[in-house]
Amino acid sequence: xxxxxxxxxxxxxxxxxxxxxxxxxxxxxxxxxxxxxxxxxxxxxxxxxxxxxxxxxxxxxxxxxxxxxxxxxxxxxxxxxxxxxxxxxxxxxxxxxxxxxxxxxxxxxxxxxxxxxxxxxxxxxxxxxxxxxxxxxxxxxxxxxxxxxxxxxxxxxxxxxxxxxxxxxxxxxxxxxxxxxxxxxxxxxxxxxxxxxxxxxxxxxxxxxxxxxxxxxxxxxxxxxxxxxxxxxxxxxxxxxxxxxxxxxxx
Ligand SMILES: Nc1ncnc2c1ncn2[C@@H]1O[C@H](COP(=O)(O)OP(=O)(O)O)[C@@H](O)[C@H]1O
Ligand SMILES: [Mg+2]
Numbered sequence: 001x002x003x004x005x006x007x008x009x010x011x012x013x014x015x016x017x018x019x020x021x022x023x024x025x026x027x028x029x030x031x032x033x034x035x036x037x038x039x040x041x042x043x044x045x046x047x048x049x050x051x052x053x054x055x056x057x058x059x060x061x062x063x064x065x066x067x068x069x070x071x072x073x074x075x076x077x078x079x080x081x082x083x084x085x086x087x088x089x090x091x092x093x094x095x096x097x098x099x100x101x102x103x104x105x106x107x108x109x110x111x112x113x114x115x116x117x118x119x120x121x122x123x124x125x126x127x128x129x130x131x132x133x134x135x136x137x138x139x140x141x142x143x144x145x146x147x148x149x150x151x152x153x154x155x156x157x158x159x160x161x162x163x164x165x166x167x168x169x170x171x172x173x174x175x176x177x178x179x180x181x182x183x184x185x186x187x188x189x190x191x192x193x194x195x196x197x198x199x200x201x202x203x204x205x206x207x208x209x210x211x212x213x214x215x216x217x218x219x220x221x222x223x224x225x226x227x228x229x230x231x232x233x234x235x236x237x238x239x240x241x242x243x244x245x246x247x248x249x250x251x
Contacts, residue, residue: 007239008042008043008044008229008236008239009042009043009044010044010046012044012046014080014083015083016046016047017044017045017046017047017080017082017083018045018046018047018048018049018081018082018178018179018211019043019044019045019068019079019080019081019179019211019213020044020078020079020080020083021041021042021043021044021067021068021077021078021079021080022042022077022078023040023041023042023076023077023078024038024040024041024042024064024067024074024076024077024078024079025038025039025040025041025074025075025076025077026038026060026063026067026072026074026075026234027075036233036234037060037063037234038060038063038064038067038074038075038077038234039060039233039234039235040077040234040235041060041064041077041231041234041235041236042236043229043236043239045211045213045227046211047178047209047211048205048206048209048210048211049205049211049212049226049227050201050202050205050206050211050212050214050224050225050226050242051211051212051213051214051225051226051227051228051229052214052215052216052221052222052224052225052227052228052229052242053065053213053214053215053216053228053229053231054215054216054217054218054219054222054228054229054230054231055217055230055231055232056217056232057217059231059232059233059234060231060233060234061183061215061217061231062183062215063234064215064231065181065183065213065215067079068081068181068213069098069102069104069181070086070087070089070094070097070098073087074087081097081101081102081179082101082178082179084097099124099127099128099175100175100177101177101178101179102177102178102179102180102181103124103171103172103173103175103177103179103180103181104172104180104181104182105165105168105169105172105180105181105182105183105185106168106182106183106185107183107184107185107187107188108188109156109164109165109167109168109188110168111156111164111167111168111171112156113155113156113157114155115155115156116152116153116154116155117143117148117151117152117153117154117155117156117159117167118136118139118140118143118152118153120156120167120171121139121142121143121167121170121171121174122135122136122138122139122174123171124171124174124175125138125139125174125175128175138174139152139170139174140152142170142173142174143170145170146166146167146169146170146200147166148163148166148167148170151163151167160193161188161189161190161193162189162190162192162193162196162197165185165186165188165189165193165197166197166200168185169185169197169200169201169204173204173208173210177210178210178211179210179211179212179213180201180204180210180211180212180213181213181214182201182212182213182214182215183215184215184216184217185197185201185214185216186198186216186218186221187216194218194221195221198221198224199224201214201224202224202225205226212225222242223242223243223244224242224244225242226241226242227239227240227241227242228240228241228242
């Protein structure tokens with residue numbers, strides 16, 4: 001039976017969960033004041049789900065994403081990514097775990113300006129030690145899939161914002177991660193490019209059985225997601241289902 005729309009937990013077996021977050025806290029001490037950036041958050045995400053994390057500026061969205069990637073230690077609580085308790089991994093194991101499992105998409109694209117589109121997309125495979133001809137082959141296929149085949153030799157500055165973000169998405173996908181984290185991926189895009197990016201993410205989640213966690217402060221764009229987690233003052237205050245369900249695979 002489907003869990004109710006507002007459920008943060010599912011009755012899904014642990015093996016089918018991409019994320020299990022339990023009583024997660026992240027406090028920052030600045031001088032004498034303590035900022036409760038995350039204040040006891042618990043939820044599950046199923047493999048293949050496209051989830052949005054929404055909330056106003058300063059509500060704890062980026063802190064949560066950093067926790068889900070093991071980029072900072074938690075103050076307390078549990079984060080399991082594909083059943084691995086990431087607090088149990090040392091720094092070297094974490095780097096390896098991210099390389100094997102996680103793709104990142106950034107608001108400011110984080111492309112390397114001196115590298116071509118093709119070279120930017122190849123980068124994760126360089127870190128994985130894949131040989132140059134295989135890298136180039138894989139990147140060429142992805143550029144084609146994302147409609148960037150005519151821009152392989154272009155530098156990021158020669159591309160529009162929407163194209164740069166598609167390049168960022170290609171780079172996030174090339175190492176075939178199981179989960180993708182995107183922090184405000186449309187924050188620097190006009191509304192049309194933003195909408196296209198969301199459709200693309202939705203399609204990727206549906207077609208590749210990829211799990212996507214996208215942070216946004218835009219409540220409308222969040223409606224493309226399967227589920228929406230609303231964060232306020234470091235707490236999960238609501239869970240709902242996205243209302244935009246147009247069949248993006250047909251487009
Ligand atoms: N490294 C840090 N040191 C101190 N306070 C921080 C740090 N990172 C985030 N915060 C604080 O934690 C709260 C949540 O921040 P953040 O997760 O970046 O919010 P959001 O991404 O939703 O805008 C804010 O009050 C922010 O100032
Ligand atoms: Mg943020």
